[in-house]
Amino acid sequence: MLLGLFALALVGAQIRISSVPELGARLELEIRPLMPARVYLFKDNQPFRLSPVDALLPLKVDLFYRERLWRNNPDPQVLEVTCNDESHFFLLKGHASFSLPAGHYRVEAYRGLFFIPATAEFDLAAGEDRRVTLDLKSWAEEERHNWISGDDHIHLTRTPEDNDTFLRWLEAEDLSVGNFLQLQRQMDAAGQYAFGPPGEAKRGAYSIRPGHESRSAFYGHVNLLGGRELIRPLSVGSVYANSPDAYPFPAVLFAQGRRLGATVGYAHFDGSQPHSTLLMDLALGHIDFVEVFQFGVLKTKEWYQLLNAGLQVTGIAGSDFPVPLMRLKPWPRWIPLLGPERTLVKVKTSASGGYDAWSAGVRRGDVIVTSGKLLGCRSRDGKEGAKRAGHPGPHQSGVRQARREAGHGSGRAGRTGCTLGSRDCVVPGGRPRVSFGYRAAGILP
DSSP states (O other): OOOHHHHHHHHHHHHHHOOGGGGGGEEEEEEEEOOOEEEEEEEEEEEEEOOOEEEEOOOOOOSSOOOOOOSSSSOSSSEEEEEEEEEEEEETTTTTEEEEOOOOEEEEEEOTTTOOOOEEEEOOTOOEEEEEEEEEEETTGGGGEEEEEEEEEEOOOOOGGGGGHHHHHHHHTTTTEEEEEEESEEEEOOSOOSGGGGOOOOEETTEEEEEEEEEEEETTTEESOSSSSSSSEEEEEETTTSSSSOOOOOHHHHHHHHTTEEEEEESSSHHSSSOOOOHHHHHHHHHHHHEEEEEEOHHHHHHHHHHHHHHHOEEEEOOOBBBGGOOSOOTTTTTTTTOSSSSEEEEEEEGGGSSHHHHHHHTTTOOOEESSSSEEEETTEEEETEEEEEOOSSSEEEEEETTTTOSSSOOOOOEEOOOOOOEEEOOOTTTTEEEOOOOOOOOOO
C-alpha cells in the first residue's frame, strides 16, 4: 500500500515538474492579417509538433472513411491533422499560444494558392515568452476576390458540431466550397448528418455542401453534388456493396440526382472501372462535369480525345481527400490538403459566392481548373483578357481558359497549347496567339 502511494507521489511530482513554466518557453504565434492558416514547426531543421492543440483529426486511410474529429474544447484554436506519420497544423483563429522546449526553431505558414508562403526563424530560451508574427500577402492582390474555388471530392465524416472547425479549415486553405461526399463500402462511410440546404454549413464566404459518391464495381464512380436527398443504393456490386447487383447504372442516378437539384458527373475522369458509360452519358447530355484533374495529374490526352470528338465536356478538379495524403511522403507543404487541385468560378465578388454560385458555374461550364498561379493574358492587339489559372505540374504545365473567351462561344472548357512561363502561346484550333505573363510566388522547399 505504502509502495503504491510512493509511486503515485513520484508520478505526481513528475507531472508538477514537467508543468513548471520556467522549464519551457511560451510561443505566441499570429498570422497577419489575422486569418486562419496552415503552419509547420521545425526544431533544429526537423519537424516538431506544436503543443497544445485542442482539436485532432487522426486519419488512417483504409477505404472505409470512419475517422472522426476530436475536440477537447468546443471552440478550438488549433487543429492538428495527422496522416502517414506526419502532422499538419491549422491556426483556426489566426493565432494561438504554445508551450515548447528551449531551442532553435523555424515556422512556416501557408494559405491556399493565392498567398505567398511566410517563414520565420527564432530561438527560445527556457522561461521565455516570445511573440512571432507571419505576414501572409496575396500575390494576386484584390483579383483573388473575383474567384471562388471548390473541391468536388472530399470524404470526411461530419456532424453539426464539426462545422465550425471544418469551415475554418477551409478558410485556412482559402477554399471557398468543400463538397463533402458520403459513400459506401459494405457499410456507409464519411457520413453526413443531412443533405441539401439543411446539411449545408456556411461561414462568411466559405461553405460545405454534402453530396455523395455512388460507386459501382461494374460501371464506375460518379459524384452527385449538393442534392436534396441521398439516393440509395449508394453502392452496387460485391466490391462496394453486399450483393453482386449492377443496377442502377449511372444514367439512372444522374436523372434522379438532377431531379433533386444535384450537379452530377463522373469521378476519376471516367469512373475508373472497365465498363464506363461515360461516352453514352456525354452524348445524351446526362452529366454536368468530368473530373479531369486529380492526384496532381491533368488528364489532357483523355480530355482532348473527348473534345476532338465534338463532345461538350466541362472538366473540374477534385482531391478525393484524404487519399492523396497517403500518396506523398513527405507531403509537399506548399500544396493545400483540401483543394490541392481546385475548380475556380469567376464572380463579381467573393461575397457573392458560395456553393450555389460555384455549382451554377460548373453547370454552365464557366470554370477553370488549377493547382497554381493566375496568369494575366493579353492578345497581340493589346487587349487584356480575363485572369486565368495555371497548372504547374511536375512534368507538364499549361493554361486552361473558357472556350467562350477564346472565341468558341459555348463556355465549355478548352486549354491552350503552351507551357507556363512561355511568352507566345497558340490556342488550339487556329485561334489567335496570346502572350502570357505571371508573377511567381515564393515557394518554400
